[in-house]
Amino acid sequence: MSFEHALNMFDLERMAKRRLPWGVFGFIAGGAQDNRSRDNNRAVFERIRFKPRGLVDIAERGQEITLFGHRFSSPFGIAPMGIAGIAHFEADIAMARAAARMNVPFVLSNMSTVPMEVVARSCDSVKWLQVYMPADRERAGRFANRASAAGFQALVVTIDVPVGANRENNLRTGFTLPLQLSARVIADGLLHPRWLVGVLARTLATTGVPRLENSAAHDRPSILAAQNAELRSDGATIDWAFMRWLRDQWRLPLLIKGVLHQADAREALACGLDGIIVSNHGGRQLDSAAAPMEVLPEIVAAAGSRLTVLTDGGFRRGGDILKGIALGARLALCGRPFLFGAAVGGEAGVVHALQLLKAEVDRDLAMLGTTDVTRLGPTDLFLD
């Protein structure tokens, strides 16, 4: 079935499950350990319901938002996802272009396999860059200079990966970094011929064995050699003093991603950062970490008006995004659905996913009796 038949994000996931090798699908869909945080990210939306208003003229309604001086068409965007190229050939470019077409933010992961300069050149739009910073300031400074020269408008430092997570599903399917071509991994690929030809063979034929082209800690390690945990932090972890230093190096918008505690919002404010992303990494890091939606109100309160609060984790419906905004986030990022969209339809598949979400936001806004997405607030919600 073609991606155009997908009616929602869940349909895209089902389609991608058929197309992708089990190891690749499991890597994307899975969380850490028992998937408690991943599943709870979805479950919290069940406990939050709307209190719609009636008799409001909703003929003219808008979902645009302004962030860091740019007017975006919708209050959602594409979350950073490392090694996205395993789901679709150069998926980073497909997602960047789709985001550009829909005028929503795209965050490139620095664990990507396409050089950041190539992604930046692939479309003329707002692009942000997420990074796992090494503690080594010389390397970190070089990375920031490179990102700025490439034209990235915001830097997002992920703070919830001080060590690699325990992702048992990846161990079971044999999908681990460095990638080992075991009999199981090879059989998995052979049983998914469209992926084998369209993604693996095409990648090997055009760019060779994928390399983490934008690693900040190492120089272009191959995914056959890269040590997952070391790649990110290089053994030593960054701290608030590092963030204060980085603030001086990077004058454009600077955000941290992976905040779940109000005290960290206060630290971010004290460091002069521009924004925070309330996130549990899609349930892929600390299992049993709170869902972003559970802690959003207290973090928004701590952040005050100087810090822009974004969020991600389990947003699958336009209504989910509106709930996040009503609790004080300015924008919600979505991860997996867009990578599944890329897996089954490339750039057009990602555009399809973005259009579905946009239509859902618009319809729900109308039924909520709200003409402007930025007017939503906690009083529009009923919390169990």
Ligand SMILES: Cc1cc2nc3c(=O)[nH]c(=O)nc-3n(C[C@H](O)[C@H](O)[C@H](O)COP(=O)(O)O)c2cc1C
């Ligand atoms: C396949 C995959 C790779 C990811 N890679 C990164 C990454 O490189 N850096 C990062 O900060 N977050 C990464 N994340 C987390 C996402 O940015 C985001 O926090 C999460 O996917 C949001 O949850 P959702 O997928 O339920 O929408 C990744 C998530 C997935 C699914």
